Amino acid sequence: MRIRGVGRDDVGEADRLRRVAFGRVAEPSSRPGVRGLLAELGGRAAGVLTIKEFHQFWGGATVPMGGVGGVAVDPWARGRGVAGALLDAALRDMREHGQALSALYATVPAVYRSRGWERAGVFEWLEFPLDRMPAGARVEARPAVEGDLSALHACYADLASTVNGLLDRSAPAIDVSGVLDLDVVSVVPGHDGGVRGYLTAERGPRGLRVFDLVGRDVTTQLGLLRELGSWAGVLDRALVRVVDPAVTGLLTNQAIEHTVTTSAWLLRVVDLPAAVAARGWPAARWLRSAAVDLDVVDEHAPWHAGRWRLVVEDGEVRVEPGGGGAVRLHARALGPWFSGMQDSHALRRAGLLDGDGALLDRLVGAPGVPRLADYF
Numbered sequence: 001m002r003i004r005g006v007g008r009d010d011v012g013e014a015d016r017l018r019r020v021a022f023g024r025v026a027e028p029s030s031r032p033g034v035r036g037l038l039a040e041l042g043g044r045a046a047g048v049l050t051i052k053e054f055h056q057f058w059g060g061a062t063v064p065m066g067g068v069g070g071v072a073v074d075p076w077a078r079g080r081g082v083a084g085a086l087l088d089a090a091l092r093d094m095r096e097h098g099q100a101l102s103a104l105y106a107t108v109p110a111v112y113r114s115r116g117w118e119r120a121g122v123f124e125w126l127e128f129p130l131d132r133m134p135a136g137a138r139v140e141a142r143p144a145v146e147g148d149l150s151a152l153h154a155c156y157a158d159l160a161s162t163v164n165g166l167l168d169r170s171a172p173a174i175d176v177s178g179v180l181d182l183d184v185v186s187v188v189p190g191h192d193g194g195v196r197g198y199l200t201a202e203r204g205p206r207g208l209r210v211f212d213l214v215g216r217d218v219t220t221q222l223g224l225l226r227e228l229g230s231w232a233g234v235l236d237r238a239l240v241r242v243v244d245p246a247v248t249g250l251l252t253n254q255a256i257e258h259t260v261t262t263s264a265w266l267l268r269v270v271d272l273p274a275a276v277a278a279r280g281w282p283a284a285r286w287l288r289s290a291a292v293d294l295d296v297v298d299e300h301a302p303w304h305a306g307r308w309r310l311v312v313e314d315g316e317v318r319v320e321p322g323g324g325g326a327v328r329l330h331a332r333a334l335g336p337w338f339s340g341m342q343d344s345h346a347l348r349r350a351g352l353l354d355g356d357g358a359l360l361d362r363l364v365g366a367p368g369v370p371r372l373a374d375y376f
């Protein structure tokens with residue numbers, strides 16, 4: 001088997017593989033911010049995947065993350081290790097490109113679990129009844145224009161930096177100007193040319209899908225929810241993507257029982273020292289000095305397998321080679337630990353950790369609910 005990058009001449013073949021696997025080609029196989037890998041068996045194209053150049057907020061800092069998607073193997077080549085080999089190649093590729101983390105949405109989790117990805121966060125849509133709107137005053141909103149794009153992005157990024165897991169939506173992998181094509185882009189202007197908040201939505205034949213409802217303060221958030229309430233009558237509910245958990249968790253009035261559609265995403269630590277160095281560690285501020293010895297079991301990313309010492313010193317966290325290996329971490333434990341989705345007790349019960357993980361839990365604030373609000 002041979003694995004190589006998807007070149008311009010391979011785009012037709014890569015699109016064909018995706019169309020056969022998924023019934024459609026969701027997006028181009030090659031564009032800025034996206035790398036493709038192609039597997040060949042006996043000289044024939046047998047499988048493909050893409051890696052997007054994202055950055056994910058963790059502890060307030062952005063960490064380079066390879067978003068893996070479009071994994072497709074031609075039917076004749078399945079069950080022969082093509083997807084596994086593509087994922088191994090993707091791990092090497094991401095490490096070389098400085099992507100210390102990788103995330104993906106898995107339709108077949110077993111394929112990715114066998115390579116060290118594990119459930120580490122959620123992507124949610126809330127079905128919100130429009131007759132249960134919280135009381136809020138009207139805010140002065142206007143439609144967005146091109147000149148608003150950077151202020152809109154800044155408004156989003158300021159929120160995202162406080163929600164573990166959210167993308168920074170930076171170019172070229174994400175083109176924020178696409179937002180201007182949506183049916184609804186209501187902007188609440190700020191005093192200084194900035195943006196206090198905004199609401200983006202698409203009206204389809206089946207209802208309203210609200211992508212972002214973001215406000216810098218509660219008055220703006222409630223005002224945007226009030227605008228959303230203006231759809232009551234023609235619609236009885238809206239689908240709201242959960243971007244700011246404060247809006248859907250603390251401001252809206254859904255009943256005890258309500259519908260949330262959850263897509264689980266899997267995270268993999270591609271390069272432990274690089275991932276630890278890139279992440280923000282707010283909890284480390286309260287620890288003057290501490291350390292825990294790790295023994296990482298990771299046959300698919302041998303560069304970070306083995307013994308490391310995780311050291312907290314003067315608010316900084318780093319890993320350095322060595323130590324006694326007191327806490328054994330399987331590759332699949334690294335993602336849910338890093339994200340804070342699972343604590344060391346849960347990881348131990350799943351057979352993915354041995355030893356005392358109390359410091360690991362404390363540093364990431366586990367267990368928490370990390371979040372993504374972009375599907376890829």
Ligand SMILES: CC(C)(COP(=O)(O)OP(=O)(O)OC[C@H]1O[C@@H](n2cnc3c(N)ncnc32)[C@H](O)[C@@H]1OP(=O)(O)O)[C@@H](O)C(=O)NCCC(=O)NCCS
Pocket residue numbers: 021022070071072073074077078079080081082083084085105106107108110111112114
């Ligand atoms: C899913 C798909 C990519 C797997 O490709 P493949 O080349 O047959 O997979 P591999 O032979 O490399 O198998 C890799 C691992 O996943 C497991 N696996 C593969 N397909 C599986 C399935 N459908 N269900 C459960 N496990 C599966 C294998 O047992 C193997 O595990 P191991 O490494 O521990 O032995 C392929 O069947 C496909 O293209 N399906 C249609 C598109 C799709 O579903 N893509 C996934 C999008 S997330």
